[in-house]
Amino acid sequence: MDKVADVRVLYADTDQMGVVNNGVYLRWFEIGRAEWIRRRGRTYKDIEKTGFMMPVVEAHLKYREPARYDDLIEVETMTDELRAASVKFKYQLKRAGDGALLCEGWTQHACLNSDGKIVRMPEPLINLLRP
Amino acid sequence: MDKVADVRVLYADTDQMGVVNNGVYLRWFEIGRAEWIRRRGRTYKDIEKTGFMMPVVEAHLKYREPARYDDLIEVETMTDELRAASVKFKYQLKRAGDGALLCEGWTQHACLNSDGKIVRMPEPLINLLRP
């Protein structure tokens, strides 16, 4: 997996357990796939401009160790299971410094046209998302 | 001011200070104005369907006492300073039970048409928002 971004834990990301709230990680997954695509020379914004949307249709998160306020988090991302109309992004979030694995998971995405119908991805999009 | 809603503090709303994070209150302000409008027999969704949007252009928040996990919060709301193309919503958030004032503030809204231009509110909208 490629490291694609660093994110800093905000106070607003923590909860009263003193750790990052479970809901925040899906935000970091979004950063992971956005920056993975950017490293390939395109942006998700570009994809939408060509008339396609790739919403999350399924997500899985395994929380290994808590992230804490002001931690720097390394976001690693890769694609997998590329199909005609769907793709999976996988993520690993590690604490910078000791590299401890904090959370891993994946999101499954369908390809929709502007009417919201599931459609086959055009060739350039498939090439962009190839693992 | 009219009490228009009760909201329950979630774990996700708290931060490691053990209190509700300052950013959450703008969410509760949104609940306040949405429910104030609903009590007048319309919804903000209806307003958007008629081709107008009323985004927040300015906001002010004064935090009086901390809200805590699982508190039940009473949201009180009223309108004020109704102009041709803008209106202010005012809010008071109180803890149910002892009625302690936790936060008060306001949001200023402009009336935009579907092109994003500031426009005069139509008569029915003005009547809806009248204090």
Add this chain to the structure above:
Amino acid sequence: MDKVADVRVLYADTDQMGVVNNGVYLRWFEIGRAEWIRRRGRTYKDIEKTGFMMPVVEAHLKYREPARYDDLIEVETMTDELRAASVKFKYQLKRAGDGALLCEGWTQHACLNSDGKIVRMPEPLINLLRP
């Protein structure tokens, strides 16, 4: 599964696809388990007061149909796979009115003591969480 709560979709919950952002559903899952516990006569806050915490250690979400602004969402919740030191909460989110299934998923929780160590749940907690 028991319906334990209704939640109203906020403007802040939507994204530019015009639907609820995928990250919001974990918030609704929290509402589901909090209200499921409340219906059993206790609160999650009570559990923490007895010196135990039950953080999310794994989560799964399957997005079926988009939720939209101002929709009223019915949150159904149940427990499952109750073990000595863990429990699973399952959720179904349905649109009020037509009952369309919007999202289903689960969260796995470990029981921690105040030092953050995984421990067996005390008898009253096991009884509270029994499916």
Add this chain to the structure above:
Amino acid sequence: MDKVADVRVLYADTDQMGVVNNGVYLRWFEIGRAEWIRRRGRTYKDIEKTGFMMPVVEAHLKYREPARYDDLIEVETMTDELRAASVKFKYQLKRAGDGALLCEGWTQHACLNSDGKIVRMPEPLINLLRP
């Protein structure tokens, strides 16, 4: 004002108006003051370790132009009105590229000890926060 951070607008930050939701900006204000302090060689985390907290007691936001998905936002921050037990942080958020002013505002902070009482800031903290 010093530019202290760049933040990328996430999909999760937008709402169905196609722009960044008003609540997100308080998150960016937090990034502003955290990075302003870091540039002075300390962190807000350090401040809390010395037994002081500086919660937001008042906030003001003026939304000038909408921020949009994938925009890069420059966060500028400075301190002002440094008193014995309080300080104000001011913020300007600009779109990278054309430098358009998107939002400006401030947050007022009180200095609390670990019991939550308002107290005078110790000398090193005053020096750290000096405009």
